[in-house]
Amino acid sequence: MKQKWIALLATLVLLVSMKMPMSAFAADNSEPKAINEKLGVPIVVYGANLSEDEKATVKDALQVNEEPEVDEITVSGEDLAKYITDSNPSSRMYSSAKITREEEGKGLIISIVTPENITQVTSEMYANAMLTAGIEDATVEIAAPKPVTGHSALVGIYKAYEVKTGETLNTERTDVANDELSVATQIAENANISDEQIAELLTGIKQQISELNPATKEEVEKIVTDQLAKLNIELSEQDRQILVDLMNRISQLDIDFSKLSDQLSDLATSFEEKYGEILQDEGFWNGVKNFFNKLIDTVSSWFK
Numbered sequence: 428m429k430q431k432w433i434a435l436l437a438t439l440v441l442l443v444s445m446k447m448p449m450s451a452f453a454a455d456n457s458e459p460k461a462i463n464e465k466l467g468v469p470i471v472v473y474g475a476n477l478s479e480d481e482k483a484t485v486k487d488a489l490q491v492n493e494e495p496e497v498d499e500i501t502v503s504g505e506d507l508a509k510y511i512t513d514s515n516p517s518s519r520m521y522s523s524a525k526i527t528r529e530e531e532g533k534g535l536i537i538s539i540v541t542p543e544n545i546t547q548v549t550s551e552m553y554a555n556a557m558l559t560a561g562i563e564d565a566t567v568e569i570a571a572p573k574p575v576t577g578h579s580a581l582v583g584i585y586k587a588y589e590v591k592t593g594e595t596l597n598t599e600r601t602d603v604a605n606d607e608l609s610v611a612t613q614i615a616e617n618a619n620i621s622d623e624q625i626a627e628l629l630t631g632i633k634q635q636i637s638e639l640n641p642a643t644k645e646e647v648e649k650i651v652t653d654q655l656a657k658l659n660i661e662l663s664e665q666d667r668q669i670l671v672d673l674m675n676r677i678s679q680l681d682i683d684f685s686k687l688s689d690q691l692s693d694l695a696t697s698f699e700e701k702y703g704e705i706l707q708d709e710g711f712w713n714g715v716k717n718f719f720n721k722l723i724d725t726v727s728s729w730f731k
Contacts (some may be wrong), residue, residue: 460493460494460495461495462495462496463528466527466528466529466530467498467528467591468494468495468496468497468498469494469497469498469525469526469527470497470498470499470500470525470526470587470590470591471486471489471491471497471498471499471500471523471524471525471526471587472499472500472501472502472523472524472525472526472583472584472586472587473485473499473500473501473502473523473583474501474502474519474520474521474522474523474571474579474583475501475502475503475504475520476519476520476521477521477523477572480572481521481572481573482572484572485523485570485571485572488540488541488570488572489523489524489525489540489568489570490525491525497525498590498591500586500587500590502520502579502582502583502586502587503520504516504517504518504519504520506520506582506583506585506586507520507579507582509598510582510585510586510596510598510601510602510605511582511601511602511605512598512602514605518579520579520582520583521571521572521573521575521579522545522569522570522571522575522577522578522579522580522583523569523570523571523580523583524567524568524569524570524580524583524584524587525567525568525570526565526566526567526584526587526588526591527565527566527567528564528565528591528592529564529565529566530564531564532564533564533565533566534563534564535554535557535558535562535563535564535565535567536565536566536567537550537551537553537554537557537567537569538550538566538567538568538569539553539568539569539570539577540568540569540570541569541570541571541572543574544570544571544572544573544574544575545569545571545575545576545577545580546574546575546576546577547576547577547578547612547615547616548576548577548578548580548581548608548611548612549622549626550569551622551623551625551626551630552608552611552612552622552625552626552629553567553569553577553580553581553584553608555607555611555626555629555630555633556581556604556605556607556608556611557581557584557604558682559600559603559604559607559677559680559682560581560585560596560597560600560601560603560604561596561597561600561601561682562584562585562588562596565588567584576612578605578608578609578612581604581605581608582605585601599680600680600682603673603676603677603680606673606676607629607673607677610669610670610673611625611626611629613666613669614662614666614669614670617662617663617666618660618661618662618663618666620660624658624660627658628654628655628658628660631654631657631658632650632651632654632670632674633674633677635650635653635654636650636674636677636678637682641678644671644675647671647674647675647678648671648675650674651667651670651671651674655667
């Protein structure tokens with residue numbers, strides 16, 4: 428029986444290794460990460476209300492110990508009040524993040540490494556809000572030790588980015604970015620649309636704002652209406668007005684939102700280039716399915 432199991436497992440490994448990228452199997456043999464002396468080491472920002480056990484869980488999720496060096500800071504409710512107008516300085520902060528600065532033109536790469544614990548905010552929503560706030564060219568990984576909406580992680584990203592770059596973010600932009608995150612999650616829930624749809628809607632509206640440079644709120648409203656119709660999204664009058672008001676505020680900020688569209692398109696293209704062949708190879712996955720069906724039949728026969 429033991430020999431049969433070894434043979435079957437060896438066959439499975441051989442089958443998968445013929446199709447999967449070699450990097451997936453070479454991770455243990457990779458060279459140690461080098462310290463980036465130009466852009467600096469990653470910054471890990473922890474929610475101030477994490478217990479020691481929760482902090483250890485976050486560290487593990489963000490793979491902090493795999494970095495040669497990191498800078499570590501804490502984000503609290505007082506930081507929330509600094510970046511977000513009329514916010515509660517007594518707010519409890521659990522969402523955490525690791526921010527790695529990238530070369531100019533790299534764009535934003537957002538990864539939620541504990542998706543089961545970030546219940547409302549998606550990586551696309553984070554990317555939209557971060558660009559609104561003025562953050563570009565960074566790799567950001569987000570984690571939480573227990574289910575939270577994910578809104579507070581954005582404040583930690585702001586603080587870490589300022590520490591990393593030495594720049595001071597415009598509080599008007601960070602305030603609008605926070606409102607954008609709230610509006611995005613509210614509309615997605617109220618209209619019962621997917622995260623992908625709300626991200627596409629926000630990006631499309633921003634693209635049109637960037638290209639058309641609307642001078643009045645009425646022109647912004649037309650852009651919003653056109654994009655809703657284009658994506659066949661129906662909103663309540665209240666949610667539609669909230670979206671128009673938000674985008675009117677955004678239109679008055681000096682931001683090139685066409686960059687975000689390029690970044691998201693590049694990310695999708697990169698994923699397709701890496702994994703598209705495997706994901707679309709129906710014969711390969713049918714082979715895997717047949718293999719496991721036969722494995723189940725074989726194992727069952729041993730006990731008959």
